[in-house]
Amino acid sequence: MKxxxxxxxxxxxxxxxxxxxxxxGFIFLFAGxxxxxxxxxxxxxxxxxxxxxxxxxxxxxxxxxxxxxANFNRILxxxxxxxxxxxxxxxxxxxxxxxxxxxxxxxxGLARAIFFLPVILASGAIASAESAGLINLVGNAQVAEQLGxxxxxxxxxxxxxxxxxxxxxxAVTDYIVDAVMRIYEIISSSGxxxxxxxxxxxxxxxxxxxxxxxxxxxxxxxxxxxxFPMVSPLILTNIIYTIIDSFSDSRVTQTIYETAFKxxxxxxxxxxxxxxxxxxxxxxxxxxxxxxxxxxxxN
Amino acid sequence: xxxxxxxxxxxxxxxINRIKNKSLNSLWSICRFMLILGITFxxxxxxxxxxxxxxxxxxxxxxxxxxxxxxxxTLDNLxxxxxxxxxxxxxxxxxxxxxxTMLLTTxxxxxxxxxFARFQFPxxxxxxxxxxxxxxxxxxxxxVPMYLHFRSFDVLGxxxxxxxxxxxxxxxxxxxxxxxxxxxxxxxxxxxxYIFRQFxxxxxKEIEEAALIDGAGGIKTFFSIMLPNAIPPLITxxxxxxxxxxxxxxxxxxxxxxxxxxxxxxxxxxxxxxxFLPGLxxxxxxxxxxxxxxxxxxxxxxxxxxxxxxxxxxxxxxxFVESVxxxxxxx
Numbered sequence: 001m002k003x004x005x006x007x008x009x010x011x012x013x014x015x016x017x018x019x020x021x022x023x024x025g026f027i028f029l030f031a032g033x034x035x036x037x038x039x040x041x042x043x044x045x046x047x048x049x050x051x052x053x054x055x056x057x058x059x060x061x062x063x064x065x066x067x068x069x070a071n072f073n074r075i076l077x078x079x080x081x082x083x084x085x086x087x088x089x090x091x092x093x094x095x096x097x098x099x100x101x102x103x104x105x106x107x108x109g110l111a112r113a114i115f116f117l118p119v120i121l122a123s124g125a126i127a128s129a130e131s132a133g134l135i136n137l138v139g140n141a142q143v144a145e146q147l148g149x150x151x152x153x154x155x156x157x158x159x160x161x162x163x164x165x166x167x168x169x170x171a172v173t174d175y176i177v178d179a180v181m182r183i184y185e186i187i188s189s190s191g192x193x194x195x196x197x198x199x200x201x202x203x204x205x206x207x208x209x210x211x212x213x214x215x216x217x218x219x220x221x222x223x224x225x226x227x228f229p230m231v232s233p234l235i236l237t238n239i240i241y242t243i244i245d246s247f248s249d250s251r252v253t254q255t256i257y258e259t260a261f262k263x264x265x266x267x268x269x270x271x272x273x274x275x276x277x278x279x280x281x282x283x284x285x286x287x288x289x290x291x292x293x294x295x296x297x298x299n
Numbered sequence: 300x301x302x303x304x305x306x307x308x309x310x311x312x313x314x315i316n317r318i319k320n321k322s323l324n325s326l327w328s329i330c331r332f333m334l335i336l337g338i339t340f341x342x343x344x345x346x347x348x349x350x351x352x353x354x355x356x357x358x359x360x361x362x363x364x365x366x367x368x369x370x371x372x373t374l375d376n377l378x379x380x381x382x383x384x385x386x387x388x389x390x391x392x393x394x395x396x397x398x399x400t401m402l403l404t405t406x407x408x409x410x411x412x413x414x415f416a417r418f419q420f421p422x423x424x425x426x427x428x429x430x431x432x433x434x435x436x437x438x439x440x441x442x443v444p445m446y447l448h449f450r451s452f453d454v455l456g457x458x459x460x461x462x463x464x465x466x467x468x469x470x471x472x473x474x475x476x477x478x479x480x481x482x483x484x485x486x487x488x489x490x491x492x493y494i495f496r497q498f499x500x501x502x503x504k505e506i507e508e509a510a511l512i513d514g515a516g517g518i519k520t521f522f523s524i525m526l527p528n529a530i531p532p533l534i535t536x537x538x539x540x541x542x543x544x545x546x547x548x549x550x551x552x553x554x555x556x557x558x559x560x561x562x563x564x565x566x567x568x569x570x571x572x573x574x575f576l577p578g579l580x581x582x583x584x585x586x587x588x589x590x591x592x593x594x595x596x597x598x599x600x601x602x603x604x605x606x607x608x609x610x611x612x613x614x615x616x617x618x619f620v621e622s623v624x625x626x627x628x629x630x
Contacts, residue, residue: 015418
């Protein structure tokens, strides 16, 4: 028997066909594992030949992650705080660079090519090899870290003095100096964000600037009154991207990985992962609400 | 007389204004030039040091007067690093792996993106919300279940039904990556689906309607009309998935920690170097390698790992920037 379908039904079947690969993957390789991961976080998992056994322990894993594990809560708060510090820096730097790269000057192609080089080279493997090399060299992780900071060969003291003489509060001075000391890190993690902002800047109609210029607006005014509102929807996109990009080389991820595969405590690692996920999602939601209120939508 | 004077005043006023504008402009150009030069230097500097390390001879390590340009050039580091990494087979292996996953990822995400952009089916909005969810959930959350899943891989118990075994162990093979990328759940696949969807939504509907009237079915329309029009997102997605796959250590160390893949080898290079260098140098195996020399070799190895990417980038960087601009990520 042949079932007669209406055109609408046919279209929707076709749509399902198109997303079928993703749907299969989603069900078996995302939704399934996600549910399992929730279950693991409430259980003690023991690997047995050809499978695993679960033993219900209630909220024990979460308790262990937060209060028993020596490092996890510290690493978690550090990485969330680090995120809060990094996001504005990366946003500011990428918007600044995008505006810079959007202007017309000689060698713009070359400058763009170099600015996006970090997108290509941002590799966890290289970073870990480099730090391992440095640790190998001096025999101590802490010294290596200090050396890495010192090797920027920039004396921060003069800048601190300058800023505090200028009457900036200590917190602001700290923030700026910190940003300058980690400039390489910030630059190398803002490649994609620059790309997104640049694409947004290209889509701002040039006639707006012309009108503003005829009306006598300065470049500064036209930045805040035209450029900034027009790219503001992309700020949220970039915040989200920055946060999810920081997952891959986050120390929390590494801790979760080590808990699972070095100490074989799968339940604890699942609980840690869920704590991290929940915290990050709260952060994302709060930021999303705040930013989208201030955002200007042109259309 | 007064009129002439007034005109002269106005003239000089204009001239001063013009000079002011011009000098402000050139001042800004200089400022901009300095800024861009500075940032460029910060980006390029690590690569330059790698080059300098790669060609530096051992004699120069302890010479404090050397900055960047070595006195004794040598290719020894290069040959040692090539040997340690087993470079050419490794590169070939990595390239094949990355290329296959890239192709599969692009295909599956393009299909899904088109499906979400153009078709209304029950729950299509909810499903797209779930795509966004896959972007936002950190991969460490799914790590353990995925690992166990691929340790005894068995879809709906089919393998168990036929062979009586508890699934197939796929760990240590390339299959986990192939399967995840073919089903659009691999590395940052959600982001790619999002990019494709945004682009396909921006294309005019009339193209498809014309194709439909001319008698093309949905699948044919996609392959012969929509895909050729989707060059910008295709370039973006292939490039990004290539690069991210090439650099990825998370999935590779999770699923195939023993495989000969570039990111894994580079991550373990420092340990390998300090272990095998004395042997390679012809010194007795018990001797410890000079850590400074190990650092030299490690830097050379890193350079070897990124050179293919840089070469690739030189060829495609123009498309890279342009295609992202035209992809419509923006809106």
